[in-house]
Amino acid sequence: RDELLFSYKGIPYPITFCSPESFKALESFEARSDDVILAGYPKSGTNWLRQILTDLIAVSQKKTPGSESSASDEDLEEFPYLEVGDVEKYERMTKLPSPRFMVTHLRPENLPKSIFKNKVKILLLIRNPKDVATSFYHFSKGLASFPSYDNWDDFFRDFMTKKMPWGCYFEYVSEWSKYTDKENIMAITYEELKENRALGVKNIAAFFGIPLTEEELQLVVDRSSFQSMKKNSDKTHGTFGNIFFRKGGVSDWKNLFTEDQNEKMDKVFEEQIAGTKLGKKLKYDLYCK
Numbered sequence: 001r002d003e004l005l006f007s008y009k010g011i012p013y014p015i016t017f018c019s020p021e022s023f024k025a026l027e028s029f030e031a032r033s034d035d036v037i038l039a040g041y042p043k044s045g046t047n048w049l050r051q052i053l054t055d056l057i058a059v060s061q062k063k064t065p066g067s068e069s070s071a072s073d074e075d076l077e078e079f080p081y082l083e084v085g086d087v088e089k090y091e092r093m094t095k096l097p098s099p100r101f102m103v104t105h106l107r108p109e110n111l112p113k114s115i116f117k118n119k120v121k122i123l124l125l126i127r128n129p130k131d132v133a134t135s136f137y138h139f140s141k142g143l144a145s146f147p148s149y150d151n152w153d154d155f156f157r158d159f160m161t162k163k164m165p166w167g168c169y170f171e172y173v174s175e176w177s178k179y180t181d182k183e184n185i186m187a188i189t190y191e192e193l194k195e196n197r198a199l200g201v202k203n204i205a206a207f208f209g210i211p212l213t214e215e216e217l218q219l220v221v222d223r224s225s226f227q228s229m230k231k232n233s234d235k236t237h238g239t240f241g242n243i244f245f246r247k248g249g250v251s252d253w254k255n256l257f258t259e260d261q262n263e264k265m266d267k268v269f270e271e272q273i274a275g276t277k278l279g280k281k282l283k284y285d286l287y288c289k
């Protein structure tokens with residue numbers, strides 16, 4: 001497992017996606033104040049929000065979401081994950097028109113300083129840790145370039161430490177919690193979006209200052225249902241469609257966690273993040289007990 005990862009500033013990353021050289025180059029990346037950033041720990045629903053944001057950007061440019069003319073051009077397709085790719089990509093990104101859309105799994109202290117200096121708007125997505133661990137486990141099994149685990153117990157053990165690609169979930173949430181008061185950051189949970197997609201999309205559009213007609217809202221909401229995204233996934237994600245769009249629900253952790261694991265996670269949650277802003281927003285009692 002370990003040879004698929006390298007460590008940068010104490011956090012493991014998959015060698016097939018990131019490199020120390022790119023991380024070095026990323027430090028001097030110049031963000032623009034009108035960049036659009038989606039941040040989230042892996043398996044929190046990043047691909048879901050990525051589609052919602054891409055559609056909202058299309059609306060802001062007077063294009064119809066999903067139509068040919070709104071499809072991201074190749075340049076944009078190359079860049080969604082800020083920390084993934086070759087060293088020269090940051091140079092190529094300087095030539096892209098605004099608004100540039102980026103996704104990142106990085107913790108705030110490892111993002112380029114210019115993002116905060118230029119007050120770039122960040123949509124921060126969080127999901128309850130039990131479902132994240134469950135989703136991550138199934139994902140790791142399906143993707144050869146990720147460290148894989150023969151069994152859930154081994155995965156759970158590592159999930160509770162700093163060994164996961166992109167680091168420890170609990171540290172991620174507690175670090176980002178220090179930033180949520182900033183006016184350029186909006187936090188949303190997977191669960192609240194699942195409960196009311198229309199309200200979530202409306203709030204996200206308002207945060208980015210994108211006016212929406214009822215019709216446009218309905219289109220973005222319809223296109224972002226799990227069923228619709230899964231159906232479309234052979235076009236958007238090719239052969240990886242089934243890995244990225246698995247169950248798309250809340251509480252699947254109940255099918256995996258043992259009583260002991262459940263208690264362990266409750267304890268770590270209580271000790272490390274229950275008192276943080278994001279910890280409270282997660283409504284742990286509702287979705288994890």
Ligand code: A3P
Pocket residue numbers: 041042043044045046047048131134135136138194224225226227229244245246247248249252
């Ligand atoms: P599950 O494995 O629990 O099904 P990411 O995109 O960050 O890798 O997250 C993947 C998780 O988001 C998967 O969770 C996936 O099914 C879920 N997901 C993707 N699209 C979704 C949608 N439209 N609605 C709800 N969940 C979605």
